[in-house]
Amino acid sequence: MQKSYYEKPRYKLYQANCLDILKELPENSVDMIFADPPYFLSSGSFTCQNGKMVSVKKGDWDLSNGTKKNFEFHVEWIKACRRVLKPNGTIWISGTYHSVYQCGFALEVNKYHFLNDIAWFKPNASPNLSCRFFTASHETLLWAKKGERAKHTFNYEQMKNGDWTEDQLKKPGLQMRSVWSINTPKPIEKKFGKHPTQKSFDLLKRIVMASTNKGDLILDPFTGSSTTGLAAYLYGRNFIGIDTEKQYLDLSIKRFEELDKNMKNKQQSFIKNNYENNYKNNSDK
Numbered sequence: 001m002q003k004s005y006y007e008k009p010r011y012k013l014y015q016a017n018c019l020d021i022l023k024e025l026p027e028n029s030v031d032m033i034f035a036d037p038p039y040f041l042s043s044g045s046f047t048c049q050n051g052k053m054v055s056v057k058k059g060d061w062d063l064s065n066g067t068k069k070n071f072e073f074h075v076e077w078i079k080a081c082r083r084v085l086k087p088n089g090t091i092w093i094s095g096t097y098h099s100v101y102q103c104g105f106a107l108e109v110n111k112y113h114f115l116n117d118i119a120w121f122k123p124n125a126s127p128n129l130s131c132r133f134f135t136a137s138h139e140t141l142l143w144a145k146k147g148e149r150a151k152h153t154f155n156y157e158q159m160k161n162g163d164w165t166e167d168q169l170k171k172p173g174l175q176m177r178s179v180w181s182i183n184t185p186k187p188i189e190k191k192f193g194k195h196p197t198q199k200s201f202d203l204l205k206r207i208v209m210a211s212t213n214k215g216d217l218i219l220d221p222f223t224g225s226s227t228t229g230l231a232a233y234l235y236g237r238n239f240i241g242i243d244t245e246k247q248y249l250d251l252s253i254k255r256f257e258e259l260d261k262n263m264k265n266k267q268q269s270f271i272k273n274n275y276e277n278n279y280k281n282n283s284d285k
Helices: 018-022 067-084 100-109 156-161 201-211 227-234 246-284
Strands: 006-008 011-015 030-035 046-049 052-055 085-095 113-121 138-145 179-181 217-220 238-243
Touching (some): 006 246, 018 067, 018 238, 085 100, 156 201
């Protein structure tokens, strides 16, 4: 097995092509996969970001190789994911119209069974500059299981009755629907830098809480700044993230180490307060 780029208990990162790591992982070993694959959108055109015109090129990894080769790429990595997924495991794929339809067909080619397509509505999405079409303000999330008879994890009660106040559309005590209103990443989430397709922590928190249990193994084959990993670690899951780009793995490490430090400080504070309260109660007797 290739040596990890970074490793801590319950959190592991690899710098590699995801296909190379996926073929080395044990078969039927992963509970859930979240993937935000390249959109192949980089073309030298421009978009709006924070009110400014910026180049669409995100990096060489996002350059298109043509429709046929792009589709073959999606078929290949989705097939590799199927091998490592447990029989009852599920996969989430995020994308825009530039890529998500190819990913959906690739899931069908690889005999996955669709559970939902989720519309992630972004209330604070950037405006479009051309004023020649509707402003893009959502991404599509595909959720599928390995086979039609698979008994996948879905934490229904938590989705229905949990605290989802960040979502303007979710009504307390009612079933969670397939349109989620969640803002793009907060400024604090970009404290150490940002990835061009960085996902909101609130989005990954919901996905992790909906489709996994504590102790499960979550894999992200295009981990970027590893928001998936942060949500997995915070809520007691195990994580493997893979990316080719060193700069984003280094960003992932900074984000993880801050989270880990905050969690340990909070735990120490809880233990200290609990000890002091017990000591006080015993002293009063």
